[in-house]
Amino acid sequence: MVSQMAEQENITIRVIVSEGDIRKMTTKRPDTLDDLIGWLKGTLKANYSFTLQYQDPEFNNELCNLTNLSELPEKPTIKIIPMIELVPISADTESYGDTSSQTDTEILSSSSLDRSFQWPEVFDVPKFSVDVEYRLRQGNLLYLRDGTCLKVTKELKHNILEKLAETMYAFKAYPEKEDFEAVAKALVQTHPCLKESGSSSGWNGWKNSLKFKMGNYRTKMRQIGRVDVTVNGGKRGRYTANADSSHKGIKKPRKGELNFLPEYPEGKDDHNLEEARQVLVNEMMKTKPNGSLVKKEMDLTFALRRKEVVQNKPALSQMLHRWPALFTESQVCITAECLKKMYVSL
Template structure:
């Protein structure tokens, strides 16, 4: 520390350091991004200054590059050992497999803070046994009175089988509805999100939404121009009612971010429901009574052009559920409200990469500016 003497590392010692770092990083992320490698390398030489590298480059640059290679080797070892979250990306193009797809193409990995993206099957369990449990679940869902405790236990038990099927095979949503009908109940949407992201979605979502609602409403009211005109129409529905305030915020944020909420939020009468569904790929459908158009009969969730959940109590609850389903079904965010979903994930729920595009970062700074 006094004279800046650097440590002369043997090859074996450097290997051991990199191996331990890779093992620790993998416990957080199977596929770290560039910022993660930079952060770890900087922390290494900060904790142990004698490992700082000489030269004009930052003193951690070589460690960062070496760690990237070591992480790739570590994943290869785990792939050979049978870890599903890296096996799923095996078989890419190489000199031994020239016909395989590009190593950078169609990589299946957590991108939104999923802690359990693709778990292995439980110890002493196989696909046949878990498939039998799935069939019991299907039969239970056919009953008028479900055994909630049995369903919850079986859904926990079959989580790994379900994730492997959804992530690896990428089935159509309607196929998942047929095979896993219990997944499309409110309780199990939230339970599945908790299994994947280790966070209680419903309470976290509404707690954050209510916390930021006053500042977001101030932001909405300050908007001018075309966006301001659209927001003025929304403000006509603003009242002291909690549900009304939540609805205004959830419909207003897409306008602020340049999304298109009209493609996501749809309204129809009971008699025109089928026609309305044909015009929605993914979104929230509010169904009105022709006798009383001011009072919604039901709120439904549409995915891939079909209703997967209905009779939801209100629009904010439906939004929360459709957000949870994007995790449960490993779906991309709807393009028409992609910025809004990303903001809710990163800012309101604190999941995944915190890097935000400028328009989202501006709103974040406004919300947290004391």
């Protein structure tokens, strides 16, 4: 009789933590949904918020949101659904102040900025999705305990490489060999469970996988029209056998160079920017050009100017004809200041 009462007080649950982590768990029957979530958080050592779904027998065991424990069948299967909490950030009003207080050393408005950071001296491995972070944390604990490396599934590897490629692309569209090595090394140092037993370094395979993933990521960016990679499109391929080799004449930033090929300002296209360029030409024909207007339009047309320089490699005389304001004393000083900052940071 006592054992039967004990069985009634306990509940056995099949818990889907992630695709590769499904557990059978038994606990005292909770009184509320919050009690069940609290017990799961403590048992699984989950430091993130989540909701629960359960397989509903009335709908051929399709998943439904769990809102009340009375909805659960006798031996339920529940799935943990991580929640991403967004924290509002107040805008820094000072950064949107009166432009008249800004110095002549400014080159770009925020709308023209593309890559604002150089490759870091020490690469920080980004945070992955909640599911990936949980699996890596469990793998690291196991590695620290007995040196067992994590068995990396195809899905897990894809998610890790995709996030790393996205992070690398924010710094460089075309990373160098040492960049790939730095990222692979940092990944294994941060998550030792990812070490490769058959590699002398422990990360050489990750480096090679990153190279392929980065190529695939550039293709994805090219398909959505990112200028810094579309400029290198049209290379030799299946249907362009007579074109240049895919490794020949790659247009990419020099070391320390930012905004090599930035995207156009939001809402602007070739037609809009060409009109702005013509405004500049007309203004420069005046005896006393409006300095504020020239600076504003030069800022606005920066992306168009970079596109012309990188893609067409125009002669100096042609640049003088199309961009006369570029050779004024104020613009030369701005360029010189930019170069000074770039070389100081190297």
